[in-house]
Structures are given as C-alpha cells and as structure tokens.
Amino acid sequence: MERTGIIIVAGGSGRRAGGARPKQFAFLGGMPVLARTINNFAAAMPGAEIVAVLPEQHIEFWNNLAARFDVAAHAVVAGGAERFDSVKNGLAALTTDPELIAVQDGVRPLGTAAMIRRVAAAAARHGAAIPVVEAVDSFRETEGEPDAEGIVPSRIVDRRRLRIVQTPQFFRADVLRRAYEADYRTEFTDDASVVEAAGHPVCLTEGERENLKLTTPEDFTIAEALIAAREEAEEEQAATDAKHL
Numbered sequence: 001m002e003r004t005g006i007i008i009v010a011g012g013s014g015r016r017a018g019g020a021r022p023k024q025f026a027f028l029g030g031m032p033v034l035a036r037t038i039n040n041f042a043a044a045m046p047g048a049e050i051v052a053v054l055p056e057q058h059i060e061f062w063n064n065l066a067a068r069f070d071v072a073a074h075a076v077v078a079g080g081a082e083r084f085d086s087v088k089n090g091l092a093a094l095t096t097d098p099e100l101i102a103v104q105d106g107v108r109p110l111g112t113a114a115m116i117r118r119v120a121a122a123a124a125r126h127g128a129a130i131p132v133v134e135a136v137d138s139f140r141e142t143e144g145e146p147d148a149e150g151i152v153p154s155r156i157v158d159r160r161r162l163r164i165v166q167t168p169q170f171f172r173a174d175v176l177r178r179a180y181e182a183d184y185r186t187e188f189t190d191d192a193s194v195v196e197a198a199g200h201p202v203c204l205t206e207g208e209r210e211n212l213k214l215t216t217p218e219d220f221t222i223a224e225a226l227i228a229a230r231e232e233a234e235e236e237q238a239a240t241d242a243k244h245l
C-alpha cells in the first residue's frame, strides 16, 4: 500500500451549528466529533500519518480534551481563514513524504472503512478521487433578483446530472501539492475543485448517504441516531457470534 497522509481539516468556527465551541469539539455518542473522525481513519488506514488542523486558539483545549479519550496518534497544526488555507497548512505539516494524501472534513465522522479504502484505491489509480452520492431532492437554479412581489425567478435543473460531493478526497501527493500552489478563489469549496482548476481530472467514486457533514444542529440529531443504530447492530452481531462459538 502507498505511504498515506491524512489531513483532517477542523479549523473552522462552526457558525451554522452554533454552540459555545466549534462543532468539531462537540460530543457525539459520548465522544468528541473530531476524536471519532480521527479514529475512523486510523482504523481504516492503519499506519497512515494523520495531521489535524485546528483553530489556533483551540489547540490547547483540544490537547487537553483528547488526553481524556482514546484518540489515535495525530499531529496538530493551526488552520487558516479559509478551508483552503487550512489544507495548505496541513500539507506543510506532513512529515513522512506520503505518496497519497487524503483531505477529510473533521466533522464527517461516519464514513465506513470500505468507502475510505475505495476512494484511496481509485486515487492511486487515477491521481484524484472523491466520494459522491446521487441527488434525491429536486433542484432549482435562481436567476436574478426578486420581482416587485418578491418572487425570485428560477428554473428546474436536471438532477440526473448532479452529484453531492463528500470527503475523504484522495490525491496523489504530487497532484495535490501542485494544485495548492494556486491562489485562493471563492469557488474552491473543496479539494477536487482546486485540483481540477490545476488541470487534473477527478474520478467520482461511490460515497455513502450516512457520510454526513455535521453542519447544523439537526445533523447532530441524525448522527446520534445513526451511531446508536450502528452500536445496536454491533451488539446483536456479537451476541449472534457468541452463540455460534
């Protein structure tokens, strides 16, 4: 397997989620969200170098919090104003010269090991790969300003052509590093957009609907329920296995 580096970006302020501290430090199923995300990757990609990118003012808080939980080995580095800047800082902090690099949202703790490895394998082959899922809602593109009655002009978009983009986004190290030499642009909402702007095509792989990004308070409610259901299924499986011993 390729030497792998994982950059877990958790340098945001979590404005949309609210709360006293950024959402990556909130508890989910009895554990900080960021601890879950780090451990998920350590389990899926044993031996990978992990760097967590945090708001500078929360680094000491995180070190104290992480010491209370069983969190897999990881280095910590300060983030920047935009996600783009945080990824750049993460890239600079990798020390093992990885051949493959993943960028993962710190607030996406629920991706399975099978999905993570699938994206990694696609990136090893194609240079750049991301997980996506099909859109299930209808979409409208708005055009222009509201009219005198407050109606915003809009038109339907063909959702069969749309995909919802997730992380982890995996890249060959040379591809990602070269792409991140660019200056920041507002359309860089993920790493695939940066790599694509540098001229490298991105391979779409199958993501998972449960691979939620915790963005608003409602997402936490859904994630709690998913974790409880997974734990229950694991307990049932363990009981079945014990019966068959």
Ligand SMILES: Nc1ccn([C@@H]2O[C@H](COP(=O)(O)OP(=O)(O)OP(=O)(O)O)[C@@H](O)[C@H]2O)c(=O)n1
Residues within 6 Å of the ligand: 009, 010, 011, 012, 013, 014, 015, 016, 017, 022, 024, 053, 079, 080, 081, 082, 083, 084, 086, 087, 105, 106, 107, 108, 213, 214, 215
């Ligand atoms: N300057 C930033 C901004 C975001 N992120 C990280 O990128 C991921 C996805 O971003 P998002 O969900 O938008 O997080 P926030 O920026 O914290 O949320 P909000 O926009 O609601 O403030 C998160 O793990 C977040 O911590 C980061 O590392 N550095």
Ligand SMILES: C[C@](O)(CO)[C@H](O)COP(=O)(O)O
Residues within 6 Å of the ligand: 083, 105, 165, 166, 167, 189, 190, 191, 213, 215
């Ligand atoms: C990277 C990402 O999670 C892919 O869906 C998304 O683009 C992050 O967007 P945000 O506005 O920073 O949450």
